[in-house]
Amino acid sequence: MPRETLTREQIVATTIELLDEEGLDGLNMRSLGKRLDSAPTAMYWHVKNKDNLIRLAADETWGEIALPDPGSLDWRAAAEQLARGLYTTITRHPWLAQAQSSYLLYGPNKARHDEVALTVYEHAGFADDAADQAMGAVFTLILGNAAGAAADVSLRRRLGRGDRDPAVELQAALDEAGEIALPHPRLRARLERADTETLTAVGDFEFGLAALLDGLAQRLPS
Structure with missing residues (x-):
């Protein structure tokens, strides 16, 4: 073409x-x-160049996130909507988590998202640097949880190359990890509950998000 x-x-x-x-x-x-x-x-x-292409692709995915109207929602509901939207987008495009730590990502869609996020935390009662810190704390939580899902996809892709069955490889790794964990009862119990289909769980993200927003709410001015 x-x-x-x-x-x-x-x-x-x-x-x-x-x-x-x-x-x-x-x-x-x-x-x-x-x-x-x-x-x-x-x-x-x-x-x-390739770096600019990745930046353009990343910003396009930021445009997939539905942005709430901060003026019509309680700050926490708006913060939850933004957080879940970003988490869903990064897990839908697992390469984003890796790109975030390897490239300078910016663009119109990310700028619109960040403007709304700052507005949400300012409406909550955080001012200036505190709003930046609140937004950054939530973003770090999202990225950390999404990175686990991205790593899971990357691992399965790598294990699936050639004639290897990813499920078999993962189960063998879990079995070996279980043997190593024998002297550690809590870790052993955790591994026994794990399976190759649920190496990462949305529930972990929801727990972390609720705990973080609870903490932010405690820091709001009276």
Whole structure:
């Protein structure tokens, strides 16, 4: 596809599809060009370089998050909606968690999200730096929980290469970890409750979010 008919929107959409399937390690201009039936040079004309392409793809996913109206919701309800929306988006696109720590990610969609988030915490009663800190604490919680889900996807992808069965590999690892944990009763009980289908749990995120927002509420001015 010549550069005159290829659009940035097409490149970004296809990049997201490739990243969702192959992760950051699977993204290169040659494989992307095959999907678009285009030469790599045509894509560089639209997106400059790989780092900028990842930034554009990441910002596009931030646009998937539904933004609440801070003026019509209680601050906590609005904060929960934002947090769950971001968590869902990062777990839908597991490469985002890795990209967040490896690339400078910014853009119009992220800016709109952050503006609403700051408004939510300012409406709650946090001012200036305190609003930044509240937003940052929630973001760190989300990223930490989503990173676990992203690692699970990456692990299963890696184990599934070749003729290996990811479920078999994971179960063997759990069995071996159980043997190592024999002298540690609490850890052993935790591993016995685990299974290869629920290595990461949404309940962990919900527990952490509730605990964090409870703590933030305690810090609000009287």
